Amino acid sequence: MGALLEVEDLTVWLATRRGPRMAVDGLSFQVGSGEIFGIAGESGSGKTMTAMALLGLLPHAARTSGKAVFEGRDLLSMSARQLRAVRGRRIAMVSQDPSTSLHPMLSIETQLTEHMRHHLGLGRSEARGRAVELLATVRIPDPEQALGAHAAQFSGGMRQRIAIAVALACEPRLLLADEPTTALDVTVQAGILRLLHRLRAERELAVVVITHDLGVLSAVADRICVMYGGRTAEVGPRENVLTRPRHPYTRGLLDALPHPEGGAAALRPIPGSPPSLGEVPEGCPFHPRCGYAVPDCRTERPAPVLVEPGHASACPPDPLGGIA
Amino acid sequence: MNSAEPASGSTGAGRRRPARPGGLPLARFLARRLVAAALLCVGITLVAFVLTQLVPGDPAAANLGQRAIGDPAAVAAFRAKYGLDKPVPVQYLTYLGNVLQGNFGMSQQSHRPVAQDLAEYVPATIELALFAIVLSLLVGVALGVVAAVNRDRWPDQVLRVVSLGGVSMPTFWVALVAFYLLFFKFGLLPGGGRLDPGMNPPPYATGFYTIDAALAGEWDVLSSAAGHLVLPSLVLAVYTVGMLMRFTRASVLEILGNDYVRAARAKGLPERVVILRHVLRPAMVAIITVAGVAFGSLLSGAVLVENIFSWPGLGQYAYRSAVNLDLPGIMGVSIVVAAVYILINLLVDLLYGVIDPRIRLT
Numbered sequence A: 001m002g003a004l005l006e007v008e009d010l011t012v013w014l015a016t017r018r019g020p021r022m023a024v025d026g027l028s029f030q031v032g033s034g035e036i037f038g039i040a041g042e043s044g045s046g047k048t049m050t051a052m053a054l055l056g057l058l059p060h061a062a063r064t065s066g067k068a069v070f071e072g073r074d075l076l077s078m079s080a081r082q083l084r085a086v087r088g089r090r091i092a093m094v095s096q097d098p099s100t101s102l103h104p105m106l107s108i109e110t111q112l113t114e115h116m117r118h119h120l121g122l123g124r125s126e127a128r129g130r131a132v133e134l135l136a137t138v139r140i141p142d143p144e145q146a147l148g149a150h151a152a153q154f155s156g157g158m159r160q161r162i163a164i165a166v167a168l169a170c171e172p173r174l175l176l177a178d179e180p181t182t183a184l185d186v187t188v189q190a191g192i193l194r195l196l197h198r199l200r201a202e203r204e205l206a207v208v209v210i211t212h213d214l215g216v217l218s219a220v221a222d223r224i225c226v227m228y229g230g231r232t233a234e235v236g237p238r239e240n241v242l243t244r245p246r247h248p249y250t251r252g253l254l255d256a257l258p259h260p261e262g263g264a265a266a267l268r269p270i271p272g273s274p275p276s277l278g279e280v281p282e283g284c285p286f287h288p289r290c291g292y293a294v295p296d297c298r299t300e301r302p303a304p305v306l307v308e309p310g311h312a313s314a315c316p317p318d319p320l321g322g323i324a
Numbered sequence B: 001m002n003s004a005e006p007a008s009g010s011t012g013a014g015r016r017r018p019a020r021p022g023g024l025p026l027a028r029f030l031a032r033r034l035v036a037a038a039l040l041c042v043g044i045t046l047v048a049f050v051l052t053q054l055v056p057g058d059p060a061a062a063n064l065g066q067r068a069i070g071d072p073a074a075v076a077a078f079r080a081k082y083g084l085d086k087p088v089p090v091q092y093l094t095y096l097g098n099v100l101q102g103n104f105g106m107s108q109q110s111h112r113p114v115a116q117d118l119a120e121y122v123p124a125t126i127e128l129a130l131f132a133i134v135l136s137l138l139v140g141v142a143l144g145v146v147a148a149v150n151r152d153r154w155p156d157q158v159l160r161v162v163s164l165g166g167v168s169m170p171t172f173w174v175a176l177v178a179f180y181l182l183f184f185k186f187g188l189l190p191g192g193g194r195l196d197p198g199m200n201p202p203p204y205a206t207g208f209y210t211i212d213a214a215l216a217g218e219w220d221v222l223s224s225a226a227g228h229l230v231l232p233s234l235v236l237a238v239y240t241v242g243m244l245m246r247f248t249r250a251s252v253l254e255i256l257g258n259d260y261v262r263a264a265r266a267k268g269l270p271e272r273v274v275i276l277r278h279v280l281r282p283a284m285v286a287i288i289t290v291a292g293v294a295f296g297s298l299l300s301g302a303v304l305v306e307n308i309f310s311w312p313g314l315g316q317y318a319y320r321s322a323v324n325l326d327l328p329g330i331m332g333v334s335i336v337v338a339a340v341y342i343l344i345n346l347l348v349d350l351l352y353g354v355i356d357p358r359i360r361l362t
């Protein structure tokens, strides 16, 4: 059976003043129907550009290569018109900060219904009725009244729930959630993650959760892809990646997480900082920061290889292999 | 900003908009603005009054004949009649009271009440300026949007030159060239004045010939009045079109970078809807501010254009009052111009409230 989304060798070049630079470099992954797939990595690893490439919303003058087959059709070779028919209808997006992604001047009703009316051809009252249901689904109190309100009248958590309702309006098959909880309080975060989890079960909705925080994925993801410098470092089922990581970068991310029992003392950040655009080192992109690096790491470009069934890591020396 | 908002609103069942304590937000917003505008009006009459006090010259001397000026009794009677023997603050209050009743005094050049002059000349100018600003907004905003969405491509480059030309060509020169080309050379548009020669103005209702003619059903007058508006308002609009185009482009480009625009595109909406609904509305906040300023520049441009196109408006009247040192006329013009500026600002504030719900609601 084919996956819902099959990304193969996705490469994204962004236009910079010094010419095109690679932000995503040969990324491959699959997302099954109804699966929650996590993409993790530090700032600048290319997570957002991956999502934007799928939606055809890359910045001006960006180029792509590779394939992203969704429901049997390649998103990367679609015309602008074909993409518009997919966007919002089959693939929807929720972005990081709901206080900037909801329109400040349009009513919640307009924002919830405009794409339903456009894609599904619903009339005004029909769309309104569905909007009320959607707001109830994401647990907004008094949905009727919320329709007449504006974004500024809600708290951050409520706004993100509304943004999710907007994304769900046309019953998409895939939701791209880019840092959906980063701008929110910890207590509110958990509620949003529970909501995504519930929606996936109720609607057989596949969700790609993009985050720099592996902790977020430990609560919801079925499978996780760890990205570094625009490439896959490690990909596999949540259990494997989080409890038996095989890539030193994943290990580093996990060690940098605050542990509930350990307090701040247990926090061990990865030394150095991730490469900026166009300055990804030769060989293994992680080698300048890796405590296990061997001379080959500086020259040989590693590809992800299976280390367990369904679990791949791009680290040929595999220093963590014996430990697990 | 307020998480309790939807919940607190639910106590007022049946209300569409979340309730706020302290009455209707829009009404309060307007009330605040109106009070401020009224205070400003009073302030401006005060300034105008003080200025006339500073102008050298004796009103008695200006108004009494040669013989009467030598007669102390006549001078005293004149001063008593017009309250000039009272202390200055009382004079101001008298003047303010008169202005509030629409009495601006007698014009020394037309020998008619200034109010009557203004009722004739002000609508002529406002009609011209409104025509020009509507034209500028339509053309300037449309071209500004085209430039922004085609950023750095050829339509943008061409429009950049056009707007630069618009804002840098002197209005008198544009007026002369337009007058020469369109009237003398090609006869495409009627020349000066508000109506064809020999045509009678429509019965006075608003002083706007187009509106009055339409109200009276005089269609030939309407078409002549509209035709005469085209050339002078085009000339006036050259500068403001350039100005609005520039600001629209900048404002649209700034809004295009927002997350909510990307969110709108992610919904698969046609680009036209994204631009018109999601981008243009927030961009209008800045555009309307500039349009208010542009309207002011139209009024000052009108002095010149009215003289070239023999347009019997406030600009011509102000010019004549000034060269004849007709103080009641000058004061009347100043107060009207100030009132128009205040009205424009009030309208701009009101439009902010209409466009941006956040202003209405806080």
Ligand SMILES: Nc1ncnc2c1ncn2[C@@H]1O[C@H](COP(=O)(O)OP(=O)(O)OP(=O)(O)O)[C@@H](O)[C@H]1O
Residues within 6 Å of the ligand: A014, A015, A016, A023, A041, A042, A043, A044, A045, A046, A047, A048, A049, A050, A059, A212, A275, A276, A277
């Ligand atoms: N519009 C743009 N033009 C040029 N470079 C860009 C642009 N947007 C992002 N970049 C660069 O592309 C690289 C990848 O960016 P991306 O936004 O995908 O990272 P990310 O993994 O989402 O990081 P973050 O956690 O900060 O959101 C970064 O180095 C970033 O600086």
Ligand code: SF4
Residues within 6 Å of the ligand: A247, A248, A249, A284, A285, A286, A287, A288, A290, A291, A292, A293, A294, A297, A302, A314, A315, A316, A317, A318, A319
């Ligand atoms: S390939 Fe080498 S440098 Fe890269 S993570 Fe593995 S050991 Fe470290």
Ligand SMILES: [Mg+2]
Residues within 6 Å of the ligand: A047, A048, A049, A178
């Ligand atoms: Mg990002």
